[in-house]
Amino acid sequence: xxxxxxxxxxxxxxxxxxxxxxxxxxxxxxxxxxxxxxxxxxxxxxxxxxxxxxxxxxxxxxxxxxxxxxxxxxxxxxxxxxxxxxxxxxxxxxxxxxxxxxxxxxxxxxxxxxxxxxxxxxxxxxxxxxxxxxxxxxxxxxxxxxxxxxxxxxxxxxxxxxxxxxxxxxxxxxxxxxxxxxxxxxxxxxxxxxxxxxxxxxxxxxxxxxxxxxxxxxxxxxxxxxxxxxxxxxxxxxxxxxxxxxxxxxxxxxxxxxxxxxxxxx
Amino acid sequence: xxxxxxxxxxxxxxxxxxxxxxxxxxxxxxxxxxxxxxxxxxxxxxxxxxxxxxxxxxxxxxxxxxxxxxxxxxxxxxxxxxxxxxxxxxxxxxxxxxxxxxxxxxxxxxxxxxxxxxxxxxxxxxxxxxxxxxxxxxxxxxxxxxxxxxxxxxxxxxxxxxxxxxxxxxxxxxxxxxxxxxxxxxxxxxxxxxxxxxxxxxxxxxxxxxxxxxxxxxxxxxxxxxxxxxxxxxxxxxxxxxxxxxxxxxxxxxxxxxxxxxxxxx
Numbered sequence: 001x002x003x004x005x006x007x008x009x010x011x012x013x014x015x016x017x018x019x020x021x022x023x024x025x026x027x028x029x030x031x032x033x034x035x036x037x038x039x040x041x042x043x044x045x046x047x048x049x050x051x052x053x054x055x056x057x058x059x060x061x062x063x064x065x066x067x068x069x070x071x072x073x074x075x076x077x078x079x080x081x082x083x084x085x086x087x088x089x090x091x092x093x094x095x096x097x098x099x100x101x102x103x104x105x106x107x108x109x110x111x112x113x114x115x116x117x118x119x120x121x122x123x124x125x126x127x128x129x130x131x132x133x134x135x136x137x138x139x140x141x142x143x144x145x146x147x148x149x150x151x152x153x154x155x156x157x158x159x160x161x162x163x164x165x166x167x168x169x170x171x172x173x174x175x176x177x178x179x180x181x182x183x184x185x186x187x188x189x190x191x192x193x194x195x196x197x198x199x200x201x202x203x204x205x206x207x208x209x210x211x212x213x214x215x216x217x218x219x220x221x222x223x224x225x226x227x228x229x230x231x232x233x234x235x236x237x238x239x240x241x242x243x244x245x246x247x248x249x250x251x252x253x254x255x256x257x258x259x260x261x262x263x264x265x266x
Numbered sequence: 267x268x269x270x271x272x273x274x275x276x277x278x279x280x281x282x283x284x285x286x287x288x289x290x291x292x293x294x295x296x297x298x299x300x301x302x303x304x305x306x307x308x309x310x311x312x313x314x315x316x317x318x319x320x321x322x323x324x325x326x327x328x329x330x331x332x333x334x335x336x337x338x339x340x341x342x343x344x345x346x347x348x349x350x351x352x353x354x355x356x357x358x359x360x361x362x363x364x365x366x367x368x369x370x371x372x373x374x375x376x377x378x379x380x381x382x383x384x385x386x387x388x389x390x391x392x393x394x395x396x397x398x399x400x401x402x403x404x405x406x407x408x409x410x411x412x413x414x415x416x417x418x419x420x421x422x423x424x425x426x427x428x429x430x431x432x433x434x435x436x437x438x439x440x441x442x443x444x445x446x447x448x449x450x451x452x453x454x455x456x457x458x459x460x461x462x463x464x465x466x467x468x469x470x471x472x473x474x475x476x477x478x479x480x481x482x483x484x485x486x487x488x489x490x491x492x493x494x495x496x497x498x499x500x501x502x503x504x505x506x507x508x509x510x511x512x513x514x515x516x517x518x519x520x521x522x523x524x525x526x527x528x529x530x531x532x
Contacts, residue, residue, distance in 0.1 A: 084437040096437060119436065123429075131423055132433055135416050140438035142412030146485045150405035153472065156479035157397055163389075167398055170385065171350040171362060172406035175441035206419065213422035215513055218492060219412045222484040247481055 014046035022109060024081075026056040029201055030063045037067045049075035054109055056081050058137065058198070060205045061127035068101060068126040077105045080126060081113060082133035086193045094118035100129030131209060138206035138220050141199045144177045144240055145223045151185050152247030161186040181241035188251065190242035197236030199243075200227035280312035288375060290347075292322040295467055296329045303333045315341035320375055322347050324403065324464070326471050327393035334367060334392040343371040346392060347379060348399035352459045360384035366395030397475060404472035404486050407465045410443045410506055411489045417451050418513030427452040447507035454517065456508035463502030465509075466493035 010016045013036055016023060023044065027033050033055070036044050044053065053071060055064065055078060064080045071078045079101040089095050097113055097120040099106050106122050113120055123129040150173065154164045165182045168174060184190060203224040210217055226243055233253035235242055245251045276282045279302055282289060289310065293299050299321070302310050310319065319337060321330065321344060330346045337344045345367040355361050363379055363386040365372050372388050379386055389395040416439065420430045431448045434440060450456060469490040476483055492509055499519035501508055511517045 084433070098433065121429075121433070128425075132420075132425065132430065135420050135425075135430065136433060136437045136439045138419075139412050139416035139434060142415070142485065143409050143439070143441055146405050146408030146412065146489075149408070149481075149483045149486050150401050153404075153476050153479065153481050153483065154398075154401050156481045157475065159394075159398065159401075163387075164398065164401065167350070167364065167387075167402060168405060171402045172442050172446070173402045173409070175409055176438050180438070209423065210419050213419065213515065215415075215419050215422045215515065217415045217419065217513070218488040219408065219485060220415050222488040223412075226484060247483070249479065249481065 012042045013044045014042040017044050017046060017048050017051055020051070022052045022054060022112060024054045024056060027059075028057070028198075030059045033057060033059050033063050033067060037070055039070055039073075045070060045074050045076065051076045052105060052109060053078045054081050054113070055079070056083055058082060058133055058202055058205070059130065060208060061130045061134070064100065064130050065127045077102065077108075078126070079105045079109060080129045082129045084133060084136050088193075089118075090116075097121075098123050098129040098132050100124055101126050130205075134202055134206040134209060137199070137202035138217075138223075140177060141203050141227065141240065142219050142223045143175045144181055144199070145226050145243055147175065147177055147182060148185055148241075148244040148247045151182065152244060152249070156249040181239075184239065184241040185244035185248070188244070188248075190238040190245075192237060192239045194240050195236060196227055196230040196238050196240050196242050199240040200224065200231055200236070203227060278308045279310045280308040283310050283312065283314050283317055286317070288318045288320060288378060290320045290322060293325075294323070294464075296325045299323060299325050299329050299333060303336055305336055305339075311336060311340050311342065317342045318371060318375060319344045320347050320379070321345070322349055324348060324399055324468055324471070325396065326474060327396045327400070330366065330396050331393045343368065343374075344392070345371045345375060346395045348395045350399060350402050354459075355384075356382075363387070364389050364395040364398050366390055367392045396471075400468055400472040400475060403465070403468035404483075404489075406443060407469050407489045407493065407506065408485050409441045410447055410465070411492050411509055413441065413443055413448060414451055414507075414510040414513045417448065418510060418515070422515040447505075450505065450507040451510035451514070454510070454514075456504040456511075458503060458505045460506050461502060462493055462496040462504050462506050462508050465506040466490065466497055466502070469493060 025036060027036060053076060068078045079099055082098045084096040093116055095117040097117045099122050123132050151161055155161060168178055203220055207220055207224055226246055229246060230236060230243060235245060235253060291302060293302060319342060334344045345365055348364045350362040359382055361383040363383045365388050389398050417427055421427060434444055469486055473486055473490060492512055495512060496502060501511060501519060
């Protein structure tokens, strides 16, 4: 694969920086982002003068701002390019991108980002795009958790879930997650497109953003608690639709198997 | 108005029954439903033999079942015809109706209901349609409360809410309530189509239905608490979109004015 597209596997981060002008990154969380952009050692920032980093991970706005500051110090540029879509869209080059950072950096990389996306918008300074991304995922996660409750209770009351999903789709209960996750919840198909662990992380980011504002977010908090419960139950790698495991009758994490104490040889 | 459509204002409920073959009812809650269908006195059930009651209120499934039992005793029929739409659709005859009760009663009144609706479906025995209706409103209320949190936090962080609603509409945060209530939340326009008080009632019905099933519904509970908070703050008559009063910066119920203790005449 690497050969056929002319790619090279690098052993160290600074080799990536040395070999490219524009570098796209996408990592799991703040910790990983801080590590690849650490100020010392063979990080992406070593020898990065004049380079452009396009950072696509969904992480906290504060970390995007910190990374921009560190990059600026060594003469590099950064842009956050938050993706509000999933694996399928990435493969097809039809991502929905929300960008934050300096406007001139955005203008510079716009042609590349257009190739990756079907829709793209500049939101504002560093941190602003990831704020919007966190708000999107916060609301998406709430709708997902709520849908799992509606379908779960419907199942418990003996309703035909195909009928119920159809009624939901035609009424005030309709939502994008009903389209993307409703049938998966019914069929218990939780192959991962966007993991429950990532849903927990993103709701957590939104709640952190909210803290200084003093805005009350009881629904976001209840949703965060549900996705944390999935993590605690060892279900973090299921798709976010796997939250149905917490609300459908007869489902749910299996009780942890208690290991039999090994028999001592006599 | 009454004259021009040939209507007569009746002083007692049994006069309504005497004057019509098919009687449509729509009342606020279980208490009102029990009152118009009480077993004694001049209720709708007096002299009701052979009559058909079509009951459109969103009330608890248990009450629909009780009303059917009482009606059957006096030789009348009932059908629940739960409406998943609002005032505009009622005026235009384009309601979304979900029906519950005996199938032969449904067949009998089908032509009339078709005149009132653009979509109609038979769900099952008495109580079953109102279960589905309660599930629809439970999920709708969750999505509404979640949207109010997303837009409220967005406002607190200084984002342009027209931009934010557009991003929501193009991503996993999209929902029917974003279409119907998002702009109203932004503009603080809470003229009532579906009241916060009714939202509280319906989430409460769903939670009561859930009790015997032991299904955990933390999102539905948090939503119920929010709509109850609106009631307690005197905001029950606002549209359900008025839940934004609880999550937008600088909004919210005014602090109750403390009455000055009247000065005693000396």
